[in-house]
Amino acid sequence: MTSARARQRPTGNGGPYSAESALGGHAPALQRTGRSLPFSDERHLQAHHWLVEEAYLLDAQHYDEWLDLLTDDIHYLMPVRVSTALGAGYDSAPGMAHFDENKYSLSRRVARFATEHAWTEDPPSRLRHYVTNVRTFATEDPGHVVVDSAVLLYRSRGDVREAAVVSAGREDLLRRASDGEGWLLARRTILVDDAVLRTQNLAIFL
Amino acid sequence: MDDQSHLLEEVRRGMIPAHIYNDEEVFRLERERLFSRAWVFVGHESEIPQPGDYVVRRVLEDSFIVARGEDHQVRALFNMCLHRGMQVCRAEMGHASHFRCPYHGWSYRNDGRLVGLPFHKEAYGGEAGFRRKSQTLLPAPALDTYNGLIFVSMDPDAPPLRDYLGDFAFYLDYYTRQSPSGIELRGPQRWRVKANWKIGAENFAGDMYHTPQTHTSVVEIGLFREPKAEKRKDGCTYWAGNGGGTTYKLPPGTLEERLRYVGYPDVMIERMKQVWSPEQLDLVGHDGFMVSAASVFPNLSFVHNWPRVEDSDDVLPFISIRTWQPVGPDETEVLSWFAVDAEAPEEYKALSYKAYLMCFGSTGMFEQDDVENWVSLTSTAGGSMARRLLLNSRMGLLEDDATVVPPLPPERFSGPGEAYVGYGEYNQRHLLRRWADYLERPAESAERIHVGRGGKAVTA
Numbered sequence: 001m002t003s004a005r006a007r008q009r010p011t012g013n014g015g016p017y018s019a020e021s022a023l024g025g026h027a028p029a030l031q032r033t034g035r036s037l038p039f040s041d042e043r044h045l046q047a048h049h050w051l052v053e054e055a056y057l058l059d060a061q062h063y064d065e066w067l068d069l070l071t072d073d074i075h076y077l078m079p080v081r082v083s084t085a086l087g088a089g090y091d092s093a094p095g096m097a098h099f100d101e102n103k104y105s106l107s108r109r110v111a112r113f114a115t116e117h118a119w120t121e122d123p124p125s126r127l128r129h130y131v132t133n134v135r136t137f138a139t140e141d142p143g144h145v146v147v148d149s150a151v152l153l154y155r156s157r158g159d160v161r162e163a164a165v166v167s168a169g170r171e172d173l174l175r176r177a178s179d180g181e182g183w184l185l186a187r188r189t190i191l192v193d194d195a196v197l198r199t200q201n202l203a204i205f206l
Numbered sequence: 207m208d209d210q211s212h213l214l215e216e217v218r219r220g221m222i223p224a225h226i227y228n229d230e231e232v233f234r235l236e237r238e239r240l241f242s243r244a245w246v247f248v249g250h251e252s253e254i255p256q257p258g259d260y261v262v263r264r265v266l267e268d269s270f271i272v273a274r275g276e277d278h279q280v281r282a283l284f285n286m287c288l289h290r291g292m293q294v295c296r297a298e299m300g301h302a303s304h305f306r307c308p309y310h311g312w313s314y315r316n317d318g319r320l321v322g323l324p325f326h327k328e329a330y331g332g333e334a335g336f337r338r339k340s341q342t343l344l345p346a347p348a349l350d351t352y353n354g355l356i357f358v359s360m361d362p363d364a365p366p367l368r369d370y371l372g373d374f375a376f377y378l379d380y381y382t383r384q385s386p387s388g389i390e391l392r393g394p395q396r397w398r399v400k401a402n403w404k405i406g407a408e409n410f411a412g413d414m415y416h417t418p419q420t421h422t423s424v425v426e427i428g429l430f431r432e433p434k435a436e437k438r439k440d441g442c443t444y445w446a447g448n449g450g451g452t453t454y455k456l457p458p459g460t461l462e463e464r465l466r467y468v469g470y471p472d473v474m475i476e477r478m479k480q481v482w483s484p485e486q487l488d489l490v491g492h493d494g495f496m497v498s499a500a501s502v503f504p505n506l507s508f509v510h511n512w513p514r515v516e517d518s519d520d521v522l523p524f525i526s527i528r529t530w531q532p533v534g535p536d537e538t539e540v541l542s543w544f545a546v547d548a549e550a551p552e553e554y555k556a557l558s559y560k561a562y563l564m565c566f567g568s569t570g571m572f573e574q575d576d577v578e579n580w581v582s583l584t585s586t587a588g589g590s591m592a593r594r595l596l597l598n599s600r601m602g603l604l605e606d607d608a609t610v611v612p613p614l615p616p617e618r619f620s621g622p623g624e625a626y627v628g629y630g631e632y633n634q635r636h637l638l639r640r641w642a643d644y645l646e647r648p649a650e651s652a653e654r655i656h657v658g659r660g661g662k663a664v665t666a
Contacts, residue, residue, distance in 0.1 A: 022556040096393040117422035120578040197397035202569040
């Protein structure tokens with residue numbers, strides 16, 4: 001198999017999605033370098049810790065605190081996956097995504113949940129984000145790391161409906177906070193594993 | 207069907223037996239009598255611009271390869287190998303000169319013609335045993351387009367699409383023909399909701415009444431410039447031909463000022479003035495109405511709105527096209543596309559896409575609350591108590607069937623059809639009356655096709 005062909009195969013995490021989005025122009029373009037860092041590497045431990053803390057905020061729907069973990073230039077992207085022939089060279093709908101967000105649009109979504117009229121989350125869903133398969137990579141800039149993870153969201157609403165499950169791979173670009181303490185999310189690509197979502201909407205974050 | 211005729215009469219009176227939103231028998235009739243005949247939207251020509259491009263779309267369970275052949279013609283080919291019935295295309299979209307069945311290797315050109323039949327001579331004795339010549343994948347019984355929108359019908363005797371659309375074509379142009387180049391479509395986002403397909407179609411056709419309640423939150427967060435969702439009652443609903451929709455009333459001004467008010471840049475306004483008829487321009491410029499949501503019977507809907515997409519006072523319009531594809535009586539697959547004028551400036555296209563994502567589709571802040579309601583409604587409609595309940599869908603009508611307000615006179619509404627200002631369920635009744643007409647008519651049996659034998663052959 002040629003390396004060109006290999007590049008065309010689905011990666012499950014990351015890829016050129018952010019750069020190809022019409023709304024991704026503002027986004028940081030840093031990419032991973034080399035193999036994943038050892039699990040004992042301080043940066044990996046911090047990145048993993050960050051993801052677990054973030055999952056707690058998303059489960060608890062503490063979205064104001066979650067917004068504070070995002071950089072002002074964040075690109076938060078969830079492409080629409082499509083089934084294509086092996087070797088087609090793409091696995092997502094050209095020019096279309098579920099989420100293709102910047103800080104402003106994410107802040108509007110969060111503000112909506114804070115009103116008393118966001119019916120789709122009143123009563124709120126019971127959410128659990130399971131985060132696993134974490135791999136951390138260095139970038140050319142010591143102030144940034146790329147982190148791959150798998151996330152499984154269990155979303156249960158009401159008492160009679162079947163719960164929804166959303167499985168996805170994520171590639172995050174984390175940036176060291178300016179005060180040197182902790183990390184902020186600068187870019188996230190969510191590669192959902194379904195072409196047809198089995199949840200009534202994405203009034204949640206992944 | 208005898209026991210359903212009473213049901214259909216109730217529907218025609220505007221009294222809706224609640225269980226029609228979740229009932230196996232009703233769904234069986236919809237499958238046999240409605241989706242077997244009506245024109246159903248499957249895609250847009252801009253999704254398959256080059257010869258060899260294809261997308262795979264369904265009408266209920268039937269999978270069709272919607273492909274552009276080397277002759278540039280668009281076809282909808284039933285995605286079933288003529289030999290053992292395997293799907294010959296298992297991708298959702300792509301580019302191919304041929305489709306080869308993975309089972310025994312029969313292959314078809316992208317116009318449907320059977321061109322490869324391994325061991326034709328040895329296995330079948332050549333043409334004497336299996337007539338390969340002129341065999342094609344089964345084409346959709348009828349296919350037609352309007353403004354690049356591709357529809358299929360399972361009825362070979364379906365009326366021409368333009369006749370089926372009727373006067374609704376006037377309104378379709380606002381969504382799909384803002385310049386001579388028409389629209390380009392992106393997507394679709396697809397997701398399944400545990401809701402009956404009719405609810406979305408009815409809602410988009412005419413439910414201005416839900417906006418102030420369901421969508422309060424998007425006004426509160428400043429996404430929507432209209433100061434109060436109650437403004438909706440100043441708009442009107444219209445029904446024309448085989449579809450209808452809702453409008454907003456725009457502030458006073460000229461045509462240009464009103465189009466600018468919803469966020470269209472001047473270059474786009476100039477093109478609208480070229481392609482829209484005087485009546486189409488007057489509906490906006492003279493009457494002050496701007497189309498918003500709409501539905502074409504049975505399950506195609508449109509939406510046009512103009513939210514804020516950045517932290518400024520500017521708004522920007524977007525257009526979405528969607529189908530409510532029935533999966534079962536209590537489940538619908540939503541296919542939601544973003545549509546934009548092909549000649550629009552690139553920056554406009556990007557921000558209009560942003561506006562779409564913020565408002566509609568799988569993550570849209572309007573749509574999120576709609577679906578919550580529809581899922582809840584469908585779930586409740588499945589029980590025995592729902593069978594006792596006739597929902598009142600007579601808003602806008604008095605007891606004697608006179609309307610609460612008179613229809614708009616031609617000097618205040620330049621479009622075809624009948625339009626009423628304010629809240630009413632005129633369009634929902636129109637939609638369900640058509641639904642009742644289809645459900646009443648028994649299905650005719652379709653002609654059967656014998657593959658590779660004498661008699662009726664499928665020809666290219």
